[in-house]
Structures are given as structure tokens and as C-alpha cells.
Amino acid sequence: MSAGGKITSIDVARLAGVSQSAVSRVFTPGASVAPKTAAKVRAAAKALGYRPNSLARAMITGKSRIIGLVVAYLDNQFYPVAIEKLSHALQNKGYHVLLFMASNTAGEMERLMEDLLAYQVDGIITASVAISNDVTRRCADAGIPLVMFNRGQPGSGLSSVTSANALGGRKVAHFLVAGGHRRIAHISGWQGASTGRDRARGLFEGLAEAGLEPHAAIDGLYDRATAAAAAHHMMQAATPPDAIFVGNDHMAFAVIDALRAIGLRVPQDVSVVGYDDVPMAAWGAYDLTTVRQPLARMVEATVETLLAQIEDPARAAQSIEIDAPLILRGSARQPGEAP
Amino acid sequence: MSAGGKITSIDVARLAGVSQSAVSRVFTPGASVAPKTAAKVRAAAKALGYRPNSLARAMITGKSRIIGLVVAYLDNQFYPVAIEKLSHALQNKGYHVLLFMASNTAGEMERLMEDLLAYQVDGIITASVAISNDVTRRCADAGIPLVMFNRGQPGSGLSSVTSANALGGRKVAHFLVAGGHRRIAHISGWQGASTGRDRARGLFEGLAEAGLEPHAAIDGLYDRATAAAAAHHMMQAATPPDAIFVGNDHMAFAVIDALRAIGLRVPQDVSVVGYDDVPMAAWGAYDLTTVRQPLARMVEATVETLLAQIEDPARAAQSIEIDAPLILRGSARQPGEAP
DNA sequence: CTGAAAGCGCTTACAG
DNA sequence: CTGAAAGCGCTTACAG
Numbered sequence: 001m002s003a004g005g006k007i008t009s010i011d012v013a014r015l016a017g018v019s020q021s022a023v024s025r026v027f028t029p030g031a032s033v034a035p036k037t038a039a040k041v042r043a044a045a046k047a048l049g050y051r052p053n054s055l056a057r058a059m060i061t062g063k064s065r066i067i068g069l070v071v072a073y074l075d076n077q078f079y080p081v082a083i084e085k086l087s088h089a090l091q092n093k094g095y096h097v098l099l100f101m102a103s104n105t106a107g108e109m110e111r112l113m114e115d116l117l118a119y120q121v122d123g124i125i126t127a128s129v130a131i132s133n134d135v136t137r138r139c140a141d142a143g144i145p146l147v148m149f150n151r152g153q154p155g156s157g158l159s160s161v162t163s164a165n166a167l168g169g170r171k172v173a174h175f176l177v178a179g180g181h182r183r184i185a186h187i188s189g190w191q192g193a194s195t196g197r198d199r200a201r202g203l204f205e206g207l208a209e210a211g212l213e214p215h216a217a218i219d220g221l222y223d224r225a226t227a228a229a230a231a232h233h234m235m236q237a238a239t240p241p242d243a244i245f246v247g248n249d250h251m252a253f254a255v256i257d258a259l260r261a262i263g264l265r266v267p268q269d270v271s272v273v274g275y276d277d278v279p280m281a282a283w284g285a286y287d288l289t290t291v292r293q294p295l296a297r298m299v300e301a302t303v304e305t306l307l308a309q310i311e312d313p314a315r316a317a318q319s320i321e322i323d324a325p326l327i328l329r330g331s332a333r334q335p336g337e338a339p
Numbered sequence: 340m341s342a343g344g345k346i347t348s349i350d351v352a353r354l355a356g357v358s359q360s361a362v363s364r365v366f367t368p369g370a371s372v373a374p375k376t377a378a379k380v381r382a383a384a385k386a387l388g389y390r391p392n393s394l395a396r397a398m399i400t401g402k403s404r405i406i407g408l409v410v411a412y413l414d415n416q417f418y419p420v421a422i423e424k425l426s427h428a429l430q431n432k433g434y435h436v437l438l439f440m441a442s443n444t445a446g447e448m449e450r451l452m453e454d455l456l457a458y459q460v461d462g463i464i465t466a467s468v469a470i471s472n473d474v475t476r477r478c479a480d481a482g483i484p485l486v487m488f489n490r491g492q493p494g495s496g497l498s499s500v501t502s503a504n505a506l507g508g509r510k511v512a513h514f515l516v517a518g519g520h521r522r523i524a525h526i527s528g529w530q531g532a533s534t535g536r537d538r539a540r541g542l543f544e545g546l547a548e549a550g551l552e553p554h555a556a557i558d559g560l561y562d563r564a565t566a567a568a569a570a571h572h573m574m575q576a577a578t579p580p581d582a583i584f585v586g587n588d589h590m591a592f593a594v595i596d597a598l599r600a601i602g603l604r605v606p607q608d609v610s611v612v613g614y615d616d617v618p619m620a621a622w623g624a625y626d627l628t629t630v631r632q633p634l635a636r637m638v639e640a641t642v643e644t645l646l647a648q649i650e651d652p653a654r655a656a657q658s659i660e661i662d663a664p665l666i667l668r669g670s671a672r673q674p675g676e677a678p
Numbered sequence: 679c680t681g682a683a684a685g686c687g688c689t690t691a692c693a694g
Numbered sequence: 695c696t697g698a699a700a701g702c703g704c705t706t707a708c709a710g
Contacts, residue, residue: 010703019682021680037680052703053398053704054454054459055403055459055702057703057704059392060703060704061704062345064394074422074423075416080414080418083413084413087439097439099408099436117390119394142388283592285595345686347686358698360689364689366688370689373696392687392688394687395688395702396687396688397702398704399688399689399690399702
């Protein structure tokens with residue numbers, strides 16, 4: 001029925017026989033309007049199919065209610081699931097998500113930041129991306145709150161939410177040692193990222209507490225092919241490891257595939273432990289023992305921190321760490337089981 | 340260095356010693372400005388850290404350069420990968436993606452549409468969501484182009500991009516028959532969606548061409564648990580199937596897990612074929628024979644169709660089908676192999 | 679509670 | 695090529 005052209009608050013005002021300001025007030029929560037006026041306006045709005053223009057509102061209020069979400073590499077199942085939960089949480093708070101796919105190249109991040117700023121986002125969540133100091137400074141300059149999800153940047157003064165990665169690594173060390181393993185190797189997450197470094201450090205500390213050295217350690221770069229090659233290489237050694245802690249589940253699946261491909265059994269010949277507990281880890285084909293990142297709580301903390309910073313830009317940055325429990329499944333020999 | 344407050348074109352104009360319109364022209368591709376003016380303006384802009392406000396621009400031009408992307412259920416790997424490619428393609432064309440996570444409930448879609456319209460998106464892509472006729476009508480009323488990705492809606496007058504699902508189903512039928520299977524069952528995709536229906540229809544037609552009836556058929560609803568239960572049920576029959584075509588890879592993985600859990604070997608005891616060819620299908624643990632949806636081409640067609648409709652709103656809706664090749668791997672006995 | 683008016687930060691005819 | 699001015703669709707003091 002609508003005329004095709006855009007319907008504005010002026011059209012509604014005309015039909016309802018009130019001023020344009022009155023129309024605006026009806027759609028502004030908390031504004032004072034007489035019930036009768038509101039009713040007339042709502043009726044007219046419905047008849048015309050009117051919706052307030054969020055862009056116009058954003059310009060005036062200085063609040064776009066848009067959050068920029070920067071992600072990359074959605075083939076690691078951890079991130080899609082995180083995006084799903086982050087989006088839902090944000091939507092429930094009345095925010096909308098502007099999605100940016102980043103390659104991790106510096107020039108790319110530069111362009112993304114330009115766009116993020118141009119669209120006047122109220123805040124930014126980065127997942128799976130290394131943030132340069134330059135980006136940090138520009139956000140600070142523009143007064144845009146930013147929270148890093150699943151990555152920290154020590155000394156950057158940026159908020160972050162991660163699981164307790166170092167502690168998680170130690171839990172794995174203790175568990176594997178208790179299970180009777182003595183040649184424990186690590187295929188780490190990318191050592192350029194805090195998550196990768198912290199998990200490795202935790203593992204090594206845990207091993208040291210048991211008087212052990214890491215049997216071998218290779219940077220898996222969070223990449224399947226690299227991790228598979230690393231596993232292959234490790235098993236070729238004169239004394240191969242009896243357990244491998246892999247820096248995330250995504251690589252751990254590739255490692256298990258690689259081990260089986262050369263006739264090795266998991267966990268009879270080698271135990272494998274991952275990190276994340278993505279849904280796939282529970283699937284029969286892998287049945288992966290892993291450290292669970294409590295996604296729901298991490299998302300909650302991320303959104304809470306971001307919104308708090310939006311409301312109070314002066315608020316100090318926070319680094320939140322959430323405890324990550326070890327989930328026992330079939331890919332690693334457990335304490336008490338026969339070797 | 341910046342003063343904290345927002346920097347506008349007026350600030351830049353002042354510093355550069357030109358009019359505000361001149362500043363605007365410098366940032367408007369195709370506008371005529373003297374090189375010297377442009378240089379002065381750019382210098383001033385850089386010094387102040389100025390970026391044109393996309394929201395203000397959108398209000399005036401009537402083009403937000405935002406595309407609404409509606410998705411759901413990111414645990415099926417097909418969608419994250421599609422989102423990744425869609426986002427990249429759109430970003431390359433200078434568009435931005437406003438992401439909406441939908442539950443498939445009617446009320447939810449209603450609210451999403453409101454938001455989509457309020458943010459003045461230039462176009463909409465829906466993936467994995469059933470679109471009601473109501474939504475269709477409102478988009479048409481508002482003049483917003485919409486393309487359904489990986490789903491069709493016959494008779495809706497909406498554009499869609501899918502693979503050739505029915506043909507894909509027939510290819511599976513022919514392949515399984517040629518491989519010597521005679522008791523071919525189907526755990527279908529959700530029969531409420533065109534994709535689920537078309538793949539099933541294609542399979543049944545292909546079987547009919549070989550003089551066969553489907554051995555059994557259960558709606559798997561694109562749900563892992565439902566599919567696993569269906570597989571379990573089928574194998575309990577007096578004469579179980581010797582092959583199962585599963586409506587998508589996501590369910591096929593669950594089916595394979597379920598079969599192995601009861602001691603059945605794939606493909607020696609039962610052949611399994613999926614649909615999608617998600618990256619995981621190639622992983623060692625499943626090594627799934629499946630029909631490949633050519634994601635790159637589907638994404639290309641989707642973006643192309645949408646942008647064409649944005650440029651010319653009068654353009655008729657198109658339903659594009661892209662051929663889907665069968666990818667042979669180890670989960671199904673092949674023609675010529677010993678039964 | 680309500681309307682007239684200013685203004686958010688831009689683009690775009692319109693003169694010059 | 696350039697500036698002054700109108701206007702995109704709203705919100706929000708300001709009077710009444």
C-alpha cells in the first residue's frame with residue numbers, strides 16, 4: 001500500500017494530526033507523550049509502515065548502537081560459535097553487529113579501522129586478530145572502546161577476555177604426567193599470540209613441576225597443515241613422544257588424522273590433548289580430551305566489559321581470565337589406565 | 340593529539356582555508372576539485388585525523404552501503420565458510436555487512452526485519468532461514484533487494500542462488516546404483532526447505548530410473564541428533580540399507596559416528612554419501628564422499644545478483660542454480676570395487 | 679504534554 | 695573549480 005518513497009516522521013505527523021516532534025517522542029523511550037497522542041501516532045505509523053531511521057537517530061544522538069566485530073579464519077569452529085553467541089548477546093542488548101573479515105595483514109587492518117570509524121561504531125570486539133599498537137592508539141583517540149576476545153595484548157592497555165590459558169596448560173601437564181606419560185611434546189598455538197604463548201608456558205611450567213622437560217616443541221601456527229607436519233616429524237624421531245598437547249582443537253584434529261594415517265593409534269600409541277572444546281571435539285571420530293574454553297561466560301564477560309566501557313569511557317581497561325576445565329574423553333590415556 | 344571531540348568537515352575546512360563543500364568534494368569520488376585544493380584538504384584531514392561520517396553520507400545519498408546478512412546455526416561448517424566468502428566479496432565491492440543471527444521463529448524474523456529496515460540496508464542476503472511471505476512483501480514495499488543464499492522459495496518472486504540440488508541427488512542415485520548398492524536409504528535435509536526437498540526428489544528420481552524404490556527415508560531436519568537416531572533406526576531393520584544418502588555433510592558426520600558406534604564399518608557395511616563438501620569432509624576421520632556445493636561460484640552469483648538489483652530495482656528476480664559435482668572419497672563403495 | 683526551531687555532519691544543485 | 699545554501703530525517707532543549 002505504501003507509496004514506494006520513504007515514509008518519514010513528517011508523513012506520520014501529518015496523518016496523525018500532530019507535530020513531527022510528537023512523532024519522534026512516541027518512538028523515543030522515556031519521552032513524555034500523552035497516551036492519546038501516542039495512540040494516534042502509532043496508528044498512523046502502522047498505516048504508513050513507518051520506522052524511525054536509525055541512521056538519522058545515530059547522527060543526532062552520537063550513538064549508532066553498532067558494534068564492529070572483527071574476525072578471521074572461520075574454519076576453526078571455535079570462532080563461528082563465538083560469533084553466534086556474541087551476536088545473540090549483542091542483539092539482546094539492542095546492539096547490532098557490523099562484521100569485518102580480516103586477513104591478518106597490517107594494511108588490511110588499517111582499512112578496516114577506517115571503515116569502523118567511518119561507520120561510527122560504538123565499540124569494537126576483535127576475535128582472532130593481532131591488533132597493532134597503531135590501531136590501539138587510534139581507537140583511544142577516537143574514544144572507541146575495544147575488547148579483545150580470546151587474545152590478550154600485555155601492556156597495550158586494552159581490555160581482553162581470555163580463558164586462563166597458562167593454568168590450562170599446566171592442567172594438561174599434570175594430567176598427562178599423572179597418566180604415566182613421560183615424553184610429552186607440544187605443538188603450540190602461534191607464538192605470536194598471547195594465547196599460544198600462555199598455553200605453552202603453562203605446559204612447560206607444569207612439566208617442570210614434575211621434573212620434566214618438554215620432549216619436543218614446534219609452533220603449529222594455528223594451522224592444520226603445519227600441525228600435521230609437526231606431528232609427523234615428531235613421530236619419526238628415534239624416541240617419539242608418548243603424548244602431544246596441541247595448542248587448539250582445530251590443529252588437534254589434524255594431528256589425530258595425521259597419526260592415524262601412519263598407522264598410529266590414539267591413545268594407545270600416543271595420547272593427544274587439545275584446547276577449546278569446540279563442539280566437534282565431542283564427536284565420535286575424534287573424542288578429544290581437551291581444555292574447555294567456557295564460551296558462554298567468555299561472551300558474557302566480553303559484552304559486559306564493552307558495554308560498561310561504552311557507558312563510561314573513562315573506565316579503565318580490564319583483562320579478564322576465565323577458568324578453563326579439563327574435559328576427559330578418549331584421546332588421552334587417563335591416570336589409572338593401563339599404558 | 341586530537342581534541343577528543345569529533346572532527347568534522349568544518350574543522351578540516353577551517354584548517355585548510357577552504358569551504359566545507361570543498362572538503363566534501365575531496366572525499367566524493369568523481370567530484371571536481373583542483374589538485375591544489377585537494378592537496379590542502381588532504382593534508383588538513385590527515386593532520387586532524389578526519390574521516391567522513393558514513394552515516395551522514397548515507398542519510399543524504401539514500402545509500403548506506405550496508406548489506407544485511409541473516410544467518411543461523413553456525414555449527415554447520417557450510418555457513419561460516421559461506422559468511423567468510425560473502426563478507427570478503429562484499430567488502431571488496433565497498434559494502435559492509437550487518438550481521439543478524441536468526442532463530443527460525445516467526446516473531447524473531449519479524450524483529451530482524453524491523454531492524455534491517457531501520458538501518459536502511461541497501462540489500463539483504465538470507466542464508467539458512469525460511470523467509471515468510473510477509474517478509475517478502477515488506478521488502479518489496481520498502482524496495483529492498485533480497486537474495487536467498489542456498490535456499491529457494493518457489494513462487495515467491497524472490498531471487499535465490501542454490502546448487503542444482505535435484506540433479507545432485509540424481510547423481511548420488513546413479514553413483515550408488517553403479518557401485519552395486521540396491522538398498523539405498525535417505526536421511527533427508529529438512530523437508531520444509533527447498534534444498535531438502537530437491538535433493539530428496541533428485542535421489543528418488545534417479546533411483547526410479549534404475550527401477551529402484553528408496554529403501555527407507557527419514558527427515559533428518561538438518562539436525563545431528565535426529566540424523567544419528569534415524570541411522571540407528573534404519574540399521575535395526577530386518578533388512579538394513581547398504582547405502583545411505585544424507586541430506587548434508589553436517590548430518591552425515593553424525594551418521595558415520597553413529598554407525599561406527601554400533602560396530603559398523605563405513606563403507607564396508609554401509610556406504611554413506613553427504614552433500615556440501617565442507618572442508619571437514621576431506622578430513623581423515625570422515626573422508627566423506629559428497630556432492631560439492633561450489634561455494635565460490637555461489638557467493639559470486641549471490642553478490643552479483645544482489646548488486647544488480649540494487650542498481651536497478653526494477654530488475655526481475657532470478658533463481659540461479661549452479662552445477663554441483665560429486666566428489667569421490669572413501670565413505671562409499673565405488674563402481675568396480677568389490678562389495 | 680506539545681510545537682517551533684535549531685542542529686547532527688554531510689551532499690548536491692545552484693550561481694558565480 | 696568553488697562557496698553559500700538547502701536539505702537528508704531525525705532528537706532535543708526551549709517556551710508555552
